[in-house]
Amino acid sequence: MSQPPKQSADHPVPTSTDVARLAGVSRATVSYVLNNTSAVRISEPTRRRVREAAEELGYVPHAAARSLRAGHSRMVLLPTSHVPVGPLYSRFLNEVQWALRALDYTVVQYGSLGLGADEAARAWAELRPVAVLSLGEIALSAHGVQVLKRSGAKAVITLGPQRVEGAHALVMDQRAIGSAAARHLLERGRRAIGVVVPAEPGLELFSRPRLAGVRRTVTTAGEASGARVEPLTMAYDEESAARLAAGWGALGLDAVYAYNDEYAQLLMRALQDAGVDVPGECAVVGADDLLLGKLLRPRLSTVHIELPTGREIAELVDRVVRDPDGEVERHDLMAAHTVPRESS
Amino acid sequence: MSQPPKQSADHPVPTSTDVARLAGVSRATVSYVLNNTSAVRISEPTRRRVREAAEELGYVPHAAARSLRAGHSRMVLLPTSHVPVGPLYSRFLNEVQWALRALDYTVVQYGSLGLGADEAARAWAELRPVAVLSLGEIALSAHGVQVLKRSGAKAVITLGPQRVEGAHALVMDQRAIGSAAARHLLERGRRAIGVVVPAEPGLELFSRPRLAGVRRTVTTAGEASGARVEPLTMAYDEESAARLAAGWGALGLDAVYAYNDEYAQLLMRALQDAGVDVPGECAVVGADDLLLGKLLRPRLSTVHIELPTGREIAELVDRVVRDPDGEVERHDLMAAHTVPRESS
Numbered sequence: 001m002s003q004p005p006k007q008s009a010d011h012p013v014p015t016s017t018d019v020a021r022l023a024g025v026s027r028a029t030v031s032y033v034l035n036n037t038s039a040v041r042i043s044e045p046t047r048r049r050v051r052e053a054a055e056e057l058g059y060v061p062h063a064a065a066r067s068l069r070a071g072h073s074r075m076v077l078l079p080t081s082h083v084p085v086g087p088l089y090s091r092f093l094n095e096v097q098w099a100l101r102a103l104d105y106t107v108v109q110y111g112s113l114g115l116g117a118d119e120a121a122r123a124w125a126e127l128r129p130v131a132v133l134s135l136g137e138i139a140l141s142a143h144g145v146q147v148l149k150r151s152g153a154k155a156v157i158t159l160g161p162q163r164v165e166g167a168h169a170l171v172m173d174q175r176a177i178g179s180a181a182a183r184h185l186l187e188r189g190r191r192a193i194g195v196v197v198p199a200e201p202g203l204e205l206f207s208r209p210r211l212a213g214v215r216r217t218v219t220t221a222g223e224a225s226g227a228r229v230e231p232l233t234m235a236y237d238e239e240s241a242a243r244l245a246a247g248w249g250a251l252g253l254d255a256v257y258a259y260n261d262e263y264a265q266l267l268m269r270a271l272q273d274a275g276v277d278v279p280g281e282c283a284v285v286g287a288d289d290l291l292l293g294k295l296l297r298p299r300l301s302t303v304h305i306e307l308p309t310g311r312e313i314a315e316l317v318d319r320v321v322r323d324p325d326g327e328v329e330r331h332d333l334m335a336a337h338t339v340p341r342e343s344s
Numbered sequence: 345m346s347q348p349p350k351q352s353a354d355h356p357v358p359t360s361t362d363v364a365r366l367a368g369v370s371r372a373t374v375s376y377v378l379n380n381t382s383a384v385r386i387s388e389p390t391r392r393r394v395r396e397a398a399e400e401l402g403y404v405p406h407a408a409a410r411s412l413r414a415g416h417s418r419m420v421l422l423p424t425s426h427v428p429v430g431p432l433y434s435r436f437l438n439e440v441q442w443a444l445r446a447l448d449y450t451v452v453q454y455g456s457l458g459l460g461a462d463e464a465a466r467a468w469a470e471l472r473p474v475a476v477l478s479l480g481e482i483a484l485s486a487h488g489v490q491v492l493k494r495s496g497a498k499a500v501i502t503l504g505p506q507r508v509e510g511a512h513a514l515v516m517d518q519r520a521i522g523s524a525a526a527r528h529l530l531e532r533g534r535r536a537i538g539v540v541v542p543a544e545p546g547l548e549l550f551s552r553p554r555l556a557g558v559r560r561t562v563t564t565a566g567e568a569s570g571a572r573v574e575p576l577t578m579a580y581d582e583e584s585a586a587r588l589a590a591g592w593g594a595l596g597l598d599a600v601y602a603y604n605d606e607y608a609q610l611l612m613r614a615l616q617d618a619g620v621d622v623p624g625e626c627a628v629v630g631a632d633d634l635l636l637g638k639l640l641r642p643r644l645s646t647v648h649i650e651l652p653t654g655r656e657i658a659e660l661v662d663r664v665v666r667d668p669d670g671e672v673e674r675h676d677l678m679a680a681h682t683v684p685r686e687s688s
C-alpha cells in the first residue's frame with residue numbers, strides 16, 4: 001500500500017495511517033487532531049493539514065477503536081421490548097433516551113429476542129457498554145450483573161418489580177395501579193370486580209402485578225365486604241370485546257378495571273353496544289390517564305401513573321457511571337392515584 | 345500481571361490473554377473457541393478448558409474488537425426520531441427492527457439531535473455500521489452517503505419523500521394520504537376543506553406533504569369545482585381543539601381532513617361539544633385506520649395506509665449488504681385508500 005487507497009468495488013476503508021501519510025505526520029498526531037485532544041499542543045497549520053487529508057480521503061475515526069484504546073465507551077445499552085407497551089411507557093422510554101443523549105451518551109437499543117437471562121447478559125457485555133439500563137423483560141440475575149460489571153459496565157440499573165443483587169434498582173411496582181383502581185371501586189360500593197387481562201403476549205409483565213394489586217386490596221378489605229375479583233381475558237380487537245360484552249349478564253359483575261385506557265375504551269364501547277349501562281350497571285376504570293379518556297362519553301375514570309422523568313433516570317445513570325463504587329441504591333418509583341370521572 | 349486479575353474498585357476487565365494463560369493455550373485458540381470458529385480443528389477437552397477459564401474469569405469477547413479484526417460489523421444503524429410519530433409508524437419501526445434481528449443483525453438506534461446532514465453522516469460513520477437505514481428526518485446528502493460508504497457501510501437506504509444520490513431509496517410519498525382524503529371529500533360533494541396541521545414540532549415531515557396532497561387534488565379538480573383548502577393549526581390537547589371548534593362557524597368549512605385518527609377523534613369531540621353536526625354540517629376524515637376510529641360515534645372515516653412489512657425492509661437491507669454493487673434501487677412505497685365510515 002504505497003498509494004492512498006482508491007474507492008474500489010470492495011470499498012476499502014481509509015485508515016488513520018493513510019491520513020498520516022497524506023498529511024506527512026505521525027498516526028498519533030492524526031489521532032490527537034481528529035479526537036480533539038487538547039492535552040497535546042499541535043500547531044493550527046498541522047491541524048488543518050490533518051483535517052484536509054481526512055476530508056480528502058473520506059476518513060472518519062472509528063468509535064469502536066477509540067473505545068478499545070480508551071478502555072470504555074459512552075454507550076448506554078437499553079435492552080428493548082417488542083411488547084406493545086402503550087403510549088405512556090413508550091413516551092417514557094423516549095424521554096430517557098433523549099435525556100441520556102443530552103448528557104453525551106450514545107444510546108444503543110438492543111433486542112434480546114429469545115435469550116435467557118445469562119445469555120442476554122453475555123450478549124450485552126460483548127458490546128462493552130458503560131451502563132446497562134434493563135427494563136425488566138429479562139430478569140437479570142446477580143450472576144448476569146457480575147458478568148456485565150466485569151466486562152466494564154460501571155452502572156447496571158434495573159427497572160422492574162424487584163431488585164437484583166449488585167444492581168441499582170428502580171423498583172416500579174405495577175401492583176399499585178391495580179390497588180388504586182380497586183380501592184376506588186370499593187369506595188363507590190362496587191363488590192364484583194372484573195379485571196381485564198390482555199391476551200397479547202408480553203403484557204403479563206404489567207397485567208399480572210396489576211391483577212395482584214386488585215386482589216390484595218380486595219383481600220385487605222376483608223370477607224365482610226363480600227367483594228370478589230374475576231380475571232377476564234380480552235384481546236385488543238373488536239371481536240374479543242364484543243364476545244366478552246355478550247356474556248356480561250352471566251358474569252354478575254358491577255365493575256371492571258380494564259387494564260388501561262385503550263382496553264377500557266374498547267370494552268366500554270362493546271358494553272354500550274350490548275346494552276349495558278355504564279356506569280349504572282357496570283363501572284369502568286382504565287389506567288394511564290390518556291387524553292382519549294376525557295373524549296369518551298361517559299368520560300372515563302382512570303388511574304394516573306406518576307413515572308420518574310427521563311432526566312431523573314439519565315442523571316442517575318450518569319451519577320453511577322461517575323461513582324460506580326457508591327452505595328447500591330434502591331428507589332421506589334411509581335405513585336398511582338385515581339382520577340374519577342363519569343364512568344365509575 | 346502474573347496472576348489472573350481480581351475484581352478491584354476499578355473493575356479491571358479480563359482479557360483473552362488472561363483466559364489463554366489460565367487455560368494454558370494461545371490467544372488465537374481462545375479466540376477460535378469463543379467465536380465458534382469451525383474452520384480450525386480444536387479438541388473438545390481444549391475447548392472445554394478455554395470455556396471454563398473464560399467462565400471463571402468472567403471473560404466475554406469484545407464485539408468491537410471482533411468487528412475491528414473482521415473489518416466489518418453486523419450493525420444496522422437506525423437513526424431515530426424523537427418525534428411523536430403515532431402508533432402506526434412506531435409499529436412499523438418495531439417490525440423493521442424485529443425482522444433485522446431475525447436476520448442476525450444488531451440494530452442500533454441512534455439519535456441525531458441537533459446535527460446537520462453531513463455532521464450526522466460522520467457521526468454515524470464513526471460506528472462503522474454495515475448498513476444505515478435513514479428514516480428521513482435528516483436529509484442525507486450525496487456527500488453523506490459517500491462518507492458512510494467509504495467508512496465501510498455496504499448499504500445506505502433512505503426512506504422518505506425523495507431519493508438521494510448513491511443511496512437505495514424507499515420513496516414514501518405522504519402526499520398520497522392527503523390526496524386520498526381530498527378525493528373522497530370532493531366525491532361526497534364537500535367544497536370547503538379544512539386541513540389540520542399539528543402544532544407539535546417535528547410532525548411537519550408528515551403534515552406538510554399531506555397538506556400538499558390535499559392542495560394538489562383540489563387544484564386538479566379545477567376552479568370550476570369551486571373547492572378551497574384551509575390549513576388549520578391545532579395542538580394535540582383539548583384546549584386547542586375547543587378553540588378551533590368555537591370559531592368553526594366563521595370558517596365556513598363543510599369538511600375537515602384532520603391529519604390522523606387521533607387528531608380527528610379530538611377535533612370531532614370538540615366539534616360535537618360545540619354543537620356542530622358531524623357529518624351533517626361538517627365531514628371529518630382521519631388517517632392511519634386505527635381501531636379507535638371504529639369505536640367512535642359517528643364511526644370515523646379514515647385513510648388506510650399500506651406500509652411495506654418490516655420483513656420486506658429487512659430483506660432489502662440484507663440483499664444490499666450481500667451485493668453492495670448491485671443496481672441502486674428505487675421503490676415507490678405507500679399506497680393509500682379511503683375507508684369511508686359514518687363521519688363523512
